Amino acid sequence: MDAVCTDEFTREERDLCDGYWSAGYIGNPYEGSALMAKQWAALCDNRLALLDEQTLRFKLVEGMQRLYNGIAGDLDCPIHLNSPVSRVEHTDDGATITLESGETETADAVIVTVPVGALGTIEFSPALHPDMCRVIDQKWNSTGAKIWIKVRGHHSIVCYAPSPGPVTVMRSEYFTDDGATILVGFGPDHTAIDLEDPESARRILAEWDLDLEVIGCTGHDWVADRYSGQAWATLKKGQFIDGWSHLLARDSRLYFAGADWANGWRGVVVDGALESGISQARTVIRELRDSETG
Template sequence: MSEIFDTDVIVIGAGLAGVTAARELGTRGVDTIVLEARDRLGGRLFTEKRLGKYLELGGNWMHWTQPHVWAEVTRYGLEADRLARAEETFWFANGEVCKGDLPGFMQLIDPGMEALVGNAGKLLPRPDLVADSEDFKEADQLTLQQALDALELSDDERQANEAAWVGHCNGPLDQVGYSAALRWTAATSGAWKVMHEASSVYRLKEGNDQLVKSIAGDIKGEIRLNTPVTKIEHDAEGVSVTVEGGETLRARKAILTAPLNILHELDIAPELSEVKREASQTGTASQGVKLWMRVKGPIKPFFAYSTKDHPLSVVRTEFVGEEDAVLVSFGADASRIDVTSIEDAQKALSVWRDDIEILELAAHDWNEDQYAKETWLINRPLAYSQSQAELQRPEGNLHLASGDIANLWAGFFDGAIESGLRVAREVSEQL
């Protein structure tokens, strides 16, 4: 007598990886139920109206060099656009604030960037695959700070390069793996300026949540919001998933899309492999902050870099009006600034601009979010080499998918979609 299942596949999490996997399985005739703990779709993609604008409290940018996400933009006829162009740029050199334009700053950091990541395409010629070269593994042993310190840069060049990378990595550079910088740049074939643009310029004009809503709209199965999973049990025949309230659902397979930092906290039996658990317990290096500010206008759109030692390392203008403007900022360590305190934010902003008045703030604390406990994926040294392949390996009928374990653009929308596509194909082929 064959076992009775509630569905073919249970997808745990309705972020981009989860909804992509569920949509793809549906097109292959596989029945799914998507379980999402939050009251919304998207996971770390989080668009919400704050400060009079639709702000991206989570993931922000995308680009046509990111193939998986751009295919979805094209598929659904979504409109991507850039926001305010910086008319002036501020940065630190020898302890003093310099003022110029963005091309001037890019020229300043170019020698350091080329020396640091110019060989990324050679070290990682196929960033869409799990790297196994000895040269890349050797580079993966270094922190990004160690790699920067090994370069012969002047103080002003070093400070400027550090500030740029803190903005990218959202974590302390002495905890960030050098491989993180190499992987991102390898995704643009070693062209660091393209990588810089791909990671910081274009977003969906009507809000990035249009992407996850469009994909979810094509899911043939059921999506249950406000449904936290409390236990996952898997065996040779299938997977049982218990949700808050006590209901247990049974499926032939399950796809778990939780962020890396919370995997080890989940009640899973049999437990995940030792490598997976250790990778989760060690955690990612991404522990920074993203803070939105509405400021009194009018102002010229600007871009500003401080140093890795400041609470906010990068600030840029995103929206400009006649009477106000909205800035987005990033810092490497969320504990160094209170994102609810205008006084703290004003002090942090004043290192460049003491002529701007902050009116309101908006942020989401991803480090304290129980369903994330991290911002975007940035590996520590050796984490990629030691765990990437294992994190992609299924545990019997339990499969993992997440932007955290993607190959090409890990930590981006593109990586989440890549991972969802890959796992959906693997699951459907096994079924």
């Protein structure tokens, strides 16, 4: 990146770009796929304001819970939560899953919606194609973290800083009735931030010389979480062409769906998970119908 930009852009422009994409990739932007950034821009008509609106501004009414409950309400089958799967056997006409508890379940097909960062915890039999295994071993470029910081008073803030700052984009998200502001921050390295430590939050604010009183901070370390192993899915160099789409190939009743395999909004917003889920569900229904009639 440096080699291309040195003469064309100012230090400030490069720092802004670095900060923005360290947050967008939620990882090292210099290791990220440039095509992924171009696709995000294309999905937003090449307008930065629209990209920010798509990724940051609009919220679902009543949050993600309403979406989950809506999907659950459409189902007329049992839903098992807190039931980690350790093994998936897949054949031409069905699949059997084994839970970590040892229980098994057999079905006509299985759709795996586990993100790449957690797929290594599941044993597949027969083993997945080497191209799929390579992606799972490499993981994505998604190594960062998101932190919520509560500060006293109402402050309207948008800050950028280049990597390797622990947080490279921070902005005001909510004003609370108790006279505080909830800031949200994104950084490329989850090990650089202690999400629950107010001292860590103070160090983040000090990057911009912000003289604000920290009331508290929190977040979830998605990269360290065994069942995600990543923040939102973002691609490394090369993975746009030689990566995510390998998991769409199929030669048994094993299917993959979820944000990591979406055609459009891969990872960063839930739209991609919905797109992928709907289209893979239709594929499975069609193929099961064809095999019955055919």
